[in-house]
Amino acid sequence: MMLDYIAYSLLAIIVIAFLSSAIRILREYERGIVFTLGRFTGVKGPGLIILIPFVQQMVKADLRVMVQDVPPQDVISRDNVSVKVNAVLYFRIVDPERAIIKVGNFMAATSQLAQTTLRSVLGKHELDEMLAERDKLNADIQEILDQQTDAWGIKVTNIEIKDIDLNENMVRAIAKQAEAERLRRAKVINAIGEQQAAEKLVEAGRILAQEPQAMQLRYFAALHDIAGERSSTVVFPLPMDLLSHMTPRPGGTS
Incomplete structure (x- = not known):
């Protein structure tokens, strides 16, 4: 038993x-x-x-979408500026057979490929393009990665550049450049305003010249405006044609 x-x-x-x-x-x-x-x-x-x-x-x-951080990479831009760039990568397996058979470790392979592609693509652009055209750079990097990982059965769905770190000297230089740009715009706007004001003054002068009495009325209006100010001295131009009615004519009585 x-x-x-x-x-x-x-x-x-x-x-x-x-x-x-x-x-x-x-x-x-x-x-x-x-x-x-x-x-x-x-x-x-x-x-x-x-x-x-x-x-x-x-x-x-x-088969789910995987998220992987791309470590900070030292990149030298086309205009010889050294920056540190990191990104985040989104990808998934679309062909399990190739992902297991064609590559030893698809996670490590995709990460390394993303790092080298990030340095390669950003090195072809200037610093201003890196800061202002991130969407275009993301699309370029994604397209290159997607083409190379297709043989591994991997689909790169998205890649996003997270941070672009600059040294202090470059940050100060960019700040000075931005300040100079603001001053330039202010001067241009001021010049445009002066030009428009001059055009309006010329137009007003032409309208007033069509009727001589209109200029006298404009003088009186200006005098009324000056009288409202707290000033002890008022300097006002007096038209000579007004004095002609007050001075005696030659050979006549006053």
């Missing part, structure tokens, strides 16, 4: 071990790459997977 009990127990353990190694369950976002005696025989999943123990092995692949 004791021997029978031990035999049944061993048999139950063997059956349980067999089933545990033969039955696998894959989630919706997982795929299993199955190898039979070392040779690729197919991609399984999701759901219940049955393998032949000791004959078949399975490697899991996650």
Whole structure:
């Protein structure tokens, strides 16, 4: 009886071990790459997977979008400015067979490729372009990465440049440049205002010249405005044609 009990127990353990190694369950976002005696025989999943123990092995692949930080890279721009740039990379597996078979470690390979591509692409642009045209640079880097990782069954969905770190000297230089640009714009706006004011004055002078009495009325209006100011001295030009009515005419009476 004791021997029978031990035999049944061993048999139950063997059956349980067999089933545990033969039955696998894959989630919706997982795929299993199955190898039979070392040779690729197919991609399984999701759901219940049955393998032949000791004959078949399975490697899991996650199809979800993966996020990976690209470490800070020392980049020299086309105008010889040294900056540190880091980014974040989004990618996913679209072909589990190639992602497992074609490359030893697709995570490390994609990360290294992203670092070299980031340095290569940004080195072709000037600093102003790096700061102002990030969307275009992101699209260029993504396109290059996507083309090179396609052979690995990897789809690069997006890459975003996070930070561009400048040294203090360059920050001060950019601040001076921005201040000079603001002063230039202020001078241009002031000159445009002077030009428009001069044009309006010329137009007003032409209108007033059409009627001589209009100029006299304008003088009186200006005098009224000056009288409202708190000033002890008022200098006002008096038209000579007004004095002609007050001075005696030659050969006549005053």
